[in-house]
Amino acid sequence: MKAIVVGSGAGGATAALELSKNGFDVTILEAGGAFKPFTRFLTWAEPLRRTGLLGSEKTISKLFSPINIIRSEKELALVRGMTTGGSTVISCGNIVRTQRGLEELGLDLNPEFRELEEKIIVRTFPHERWRPVTRKMFYASEELGFKPQKTPKAVDSLKCKSCGLCEMGCASGARWDSRIFLNGALDNGAVLKIKTPVKKIIIENGKAVGVIIESEPGKFIEIRADIIVLAAGGIGTAQILKNSKLPVKDKLWADIVLTLGGISKGAEQLKEPPMVWYSEHKDYILSPYLDIFSHWFHKPWRKVSTNDRVGLMVKLADSERGTVNVDGSVEKEISAHDHKRINKALSQAKKILELAGVSEPYIKGLYNGGHLGGTAPLDGENLDTLKPYGIPDNLWIADLSLVPKSQGMPTILLTAALALRISRKIIQLS
Numbered sequence: 001m002k003a004i005v006v007g008s009g010a011g012g013a014t015a016a017l018e019l020s021k022n023g024f025d026v027t028i029l030e031a032g033g034a035f036k037p038f039t040r041f042l043t044w045a046e047p048l049r050r051t052g053l054l055g056s057e058k059t060i061s062k063l064f065s066p067i068n069i070i071r072s073e074k075e076l077a078l079v080r081g082m083t084t085g086g087s088t089v090i091s092c093g094n095i096v097r098t099q100r101g102l103e104e105l106g107l108d109l110n111p112e113f114r115e116l117e118e119k120i121i122v123r124t125f126p127h128e129r130w131r132p133v134t135r136k137m138f139y140a141s142e143e144l145g146f147k148p149q150k151t152p153k154a155v156d157s158l159k160c161k162s163c164g165l166c167e168m169g170c171a172s173g174a175r176w177d178s179r180i181f182l183n184g185a186l187d188n189g190a191v192l193k194i195k196t197p198v199k200k201i202i203i204e205n206g207k208a209v210g211v212i213i214e215s216e217p218g219k220f221i222e223i224r225a226d227i228i229v230l231a232a233g234g235i236g237t238a239q240i241l242k243n244s245k246l247p248v249k250d251k252l253w254a255d256i257v258l259t260l261g262g263i264s265k266g267a268e269q270l271k272e273p274p275m276v277w278y279s280e281h282k283d284y285i286l287s288p289y290l291d292i293f294s295h296w297f298h299k300p301w302r303k304v305s306t307n308d309r310v311g312l313m314v315k316l317a318d319s320e321r322g323t324v325n326v327d328g329s330v331e332k333e334i335s336a337h338d339h340k341r342i343n344k345a346l347s348q349a350k351k352i353l354e355l356a357g358v359s360e361p362y363i364k365g366l367y368n369g370g371h372l373g374g375t376a377p378l379d380g381e382n383l384d385t386l387k388p389y390g391i392p393d394n395l396w397i398a399d400l401s402l403v404p405k406s407q408g409m410p411t412i413l414l415t416a417a418l419a420l421r422i423s424r425k426i427i428q429l430s
């Protein structure tokens with residue numbers, strides 16, 4: 001049976017591996033090019049950032065095309081990976097169980113979580129390699145009763161060079177990303193086509209029979225298959241569905257991140273992987289994080305050097321309210337409810353910084369979000385089929401778009417677990 005998988009991120013690579021392992025003739029269509037890390041960015045960005053010559057966050061997409069950043073409103077930047085491995089190649093490598101919204105519907109992904117954790121090899125980053133300031137913040141958080149815990153990570157500490165630039169790609173190969181699954185699929189005989197954006201689904205007699213791709217700018221061709229699996233992420237999948245006149249919900253969520261920056265001379269927080277611990281609160285987590293995007297592009301952060309900047313991140317399960325347009329632009333605001341909860345989280349973050357001896361001024365970074373989901377959500381009615389209402393026969397969705405609720409937690413494991421469940425459903429029905 002011929003299957004097309006659209007996208008090679010957490011969802012796409014997992015689906016491609018599982019389907020190819022089970023006899024499907026898989027073609028993976030990926031909009032981006034082959035990924036290569038770009039950690040040298042730090043060396044030459046540093047002198048430019050102080051003078052403001054680095055410009056806005058748009059500079060990064062221009063210089064490093066795998067990172068795609070768009071503003072959904074004046075204050076909020078949405079970040080995704082458009083390359084082989086999708087957003088996993090620019091991730092911090094946190095691998096955490098979360099299934100808000102699905103659990104309540106009665107979908108339990110724990111078996112898939114267990115299986116994937118073993119494959120990915122999940123472990124915490126050695127405490128003795130945390131920066132002293134990060135340890136102090138951990139103890140401060142404990143003292144304040146926030147119950148911090150070491151973050152499960154897909155990072156091999158023996159290979160990790162502690163460059164702190166996971167979001168620019170891992171140059172030492174220490175961090176897992178979904179290209180490992182993708183390569184597994186290729187070993188099973190799958191074919192990968194890069195720089196091949198899918199525009200729409202071909203539907204005949206109510207059934208999906210293929211896709212239309214843009215093979216070069218302005219040139220469109222058809223590729224036919226028995227099964228089509230959409231895993232282009234919360235924005236990409238919604239865009240393809242809309243182009244195909246299939247239903248999409250205006251419920252995009254992004255797990256909004258805001259980092260509170262303080263100062264500690266010589267703290268060198270960048271010399272460790274981001275987010276080595278986190279504390280879980282209702283609707284958000286707090287975690288140590290030198291937000292490189294704010295460091296490079298956020299004017300209020302400009303005066304402080306990399307060595308002295310210290311950050312503590314708030315990651316919020318935001319309001320599920322956002323629209324993806326046919327052209328891929330997004331309308332999403334930070335709601336009043338989001339602001340209220342972020343402010344509460346910031347007051348706790350401030351207490352941690354103070355207790356850990358991190359100096360003022362405490363300055364907010366850029367509002368951004370990189371967990372893009374919710375645009376084709378599952379609900380109680382379609383748990384058996386694992387397909388949102390209105391999706392035709394032979395077409396499946398296997399990415400974060402399916403998740404109805406924001407998580408405020410890392411989402412790779414959740415996406416991969418869903419994709420695994422859906423791939424097995426496809427295999428069972430074929």
Ligand SMILES: Cc1cc2nc3c(=O)[nH]c(=O)nc-3n(C[C@H](O)[C@H](O)[C@H](O)COP(=O)(O)OP(=O)(O)OC[C@H]3O[C@@H](n4cnc5c(N)ncnc54)[C@H](O)[C@@H]3O)c2cc1C
Nearest residue numbers: 007009011031086087092093094198236370400410411412
């Ligand atoms: C900076 C950053 C750091 C993160 N860190 C973590 C972390 O540490 N831990 C964690 O759990 N989560 C993290 N995440 C979130 C996580 O990476 C995503 O939630 C997850 O990868 C989502 O999987 P997905 O398959 O839905 O989408 P993606 O992984 O984004 O994959 C979508 C793929 O589809 C492709 N695509 C898009 N449109 C088309 C099209 N029209 N045709 C063909 N291909 C298309 C894209 O190029 C991409 O390869 C991070 C995200 C970002 C942005």
